[in-house]
Amino acid sequence: MKVILRNPNRELEFRGPMSVVKLLRQLELHRESVLVISAGTLVPGDAILADDQEVEIRPVISGGAVAVGTEVVG
Amino acid sequence: MKCRVCGDGAVIDLRRHNANFCADHFVRYCRQQVERTIDQFEMLSPGERPLLAVSGGKDSLAMWDLLVELGYDTDGLYVGLGIGDYSDQAGHYARRFASDRGLRLVEVDLRQRYDYDIPTAAATTGRVPCSACGLSKRHLFDRAAVDGNYDALVTGHNLDDEAAVLYGNTLRWQVDYLQRQRPVLPAGRGFPRKVKPLVRLTERETAAYCVLRGIDYLVDECPMAAGNKHVAYKEALNGLEVQSPGSKTEFYFGFLARMADRLEDEPTNDSSDTSDTGARRDGPTPCGRCGSPCDGEICSFCRLVDRTAGAEPVPVHVLSTRAKATR
Ligand code: SF4
Ligand SMILES: [Zn+2]
Ligand SMILES: [Zn+2]
Numbered sequence: 001m002k003v004i005l006r007n008p009n010r011e012l013e014f015r016g017p018m019s020v021v022k023l024l025r026q027l028e029l030h031r032e033s034v035l036v037i038s039a040g041t042l043v044p045g046d047a048i049l050a051d052d053q054e055v056e057i058r059p060v061i062s063g064g065a066v067a068v069g070t071e072v073v074g
Numbered sequence: 075m076k077c078r079v080c081g082d083g084a085v086i087d088l089r090r091h092n093a094n095f096c097a098d099h100f101v102r103y104c105r106q107q108v109e110r111t112i113d114q115f116e117m118l119s120p121g122e123r124p125l126l127a128v129s130g131g132k133d134s135l136a137m138w139d140l141l142v143e144l145g146y147d148t149d150g151l152y153v154g155l156g157i158g159d160y161s162d163q164a165g166h167y168a169r170r171f172a173s174d175r176g177l178r179l180v181e182v183d184l185r186q187r188y189d190y191d192i193p194t195a196a197a198t199t200g201r202v203p204c205s206a207c208g209l210s211k212r213h214l215f216d217r218a219a220v221d222g223n224y225d226a227l228v229t230g231h232n233l234d235d236e237a238a239v240l241y242g243n244t245l246r247w248q249v250d251y252l253q254r255q256r257p258v259l260p261a262g263r264g265f266p267r268k269v270k271p272l273v274r275l276t277e278r279e280t281a282a283y284c285v286l287r288g289i290d291y292l293v294d295e296c297p298m299a300a301g302n303k304h305v306a307y308k309e310a311l312n313g314l315e316v317q318s319p320g321s322k323t324e325f326y327f328g329f330l331a332r333m334a335d336r337l338e339d340e341p342t343n344d345s346s347d348t349s350d351t352g353a354r355r356d357g358p359t360p361c362g363r364c365g366s367p368c369d370g371e372i373c374s375f376c377r378l379v380d381r382t383a384g385a386e387p388v389p390v391h392v393l394s395t396r397a398k399a400t401r
Contacts, residue, residue: 006293006294007293007294007295030309030312030313030316031316032276032278032312032315032316033278033309033312034278035278035281035282035285037285040288041085041097041285041286042085042086042097042282042285042286043085044075044083044084044085044086044087044094045075045087046075058281058285058293059293060132060277060278060280060281061234061277061305061308061309061312062131062132062133062277062295062299063295063296063299063300063302063305
């Protein structure tokens with residue numbers, strides 16, 4: 001399956017079927033820090049991804065910030 | 075995985091609530107959380123007109139959608155920061171969101187209006203880009219909210235943002251900043267009321283909300299943010315959250331419930347000029363140049379403009395490389 005990663009944008013190939021949990025573990029990603037998206041909607045953590053499926057792993061942590069000690073505005 | 079409400083297939087699991095939701099019930103959950111926050115902290119009353127700071131990212135666009143859904147007639151304000159491609163794209167997402175929904179987006183472009191941009195301001199003043207940027211945005215947002223007679227200025231800060239700032243301020247025992255870390259700051263002395271109705275939602279939830287509502291937002295990060303401390307704090311807190319779901323909520327809402335009031339009367343020994351951050355609100359006088367409230371004669375925004383307007387523009391890559399090196 002094709003896995004699209006963002007920031008920076010890149011693509012990886014994995015052999016399916018594979019569970020979302022296992023894929024994230026292989027990529028060493030926290031579940032709290034990303035969303036898994038396929039066909040325009042969210043893929044739940046217990047889903048099994050098919051070999052021909054295309055998925056996007058989208059980070060959700062934004063870095064907008066000002067120097068520590070002040071308010072975040074980014 | 076089944077939706078807690080209707081039993082259909084769930085699309086998201088929220089471990090901190092020990093709950094899974096289908097798309098519809100997740101959207102409803104988000105609305106309820108925001109509604110509850112607005113009521114609990116008396117952020118907005120029905121019929122009030124807020125101005126929302128819009129960046130083109132997930133939080134501000136989710137916030138706009140949620141406010142409109144909850145019946146608030148909300149205008150957006152977008153500040154063109156001049157951070158290369160990033161700003162071009164951010165503006166595009168903000169404009170498209172507004173025009174698709176017939177909403178009003180007010181724009182201020184730093185280069186056009188004040189003859190500077192964030193990379194150039196950072197380079198000419200020696201400030202960290204986020205500091206020059208924060209100062210500029212705070213000034214322009216406050217000013218637009220007051221001048222436009224809006225009832226409140228809304229920002230899209232989420233639970234992760236607030237928990238990370240709380241963590242950073244606690245690590246350094248920045249009592250003066252901790253005193254001001256509230257989801258609502260009342261209007262007064264020339265400042266608008268400032269409210270953060272997203273503080274009960276994590277950023278994973280605001281991003282999920284956008285995906286499920288079909289909101290197209292700028293996923294790419296500002297090049298100035300790479301590797302900063304704020305991101306490191308968020309990651310550290312998410313590490314705790316994985317071990318112990320609900321930690322971020324406990325940390326932030328525990329602070330508000332059990333600590334914030336105690337700090338209220340705590341004296342601080344901070345004597346520095348804090349007009350940048352608005353940290354000190356007693357007795358500001360109008361800036362001699364622009365009339366905004368400030369602690370000296372000329373406010374820090376006007377001083378920034380004085381120093382940087384008309385300077386030779388500095389390209390983004392010079393700054394983003396330097397920012398990484400100095401953090
Ligand atoms: S990351 Fe920093 S420079 Fe970039 S938009 Fe946010 S506050 Fe401004
Ligand atoms: Zn449901
Ligand atoms: Zn001024």
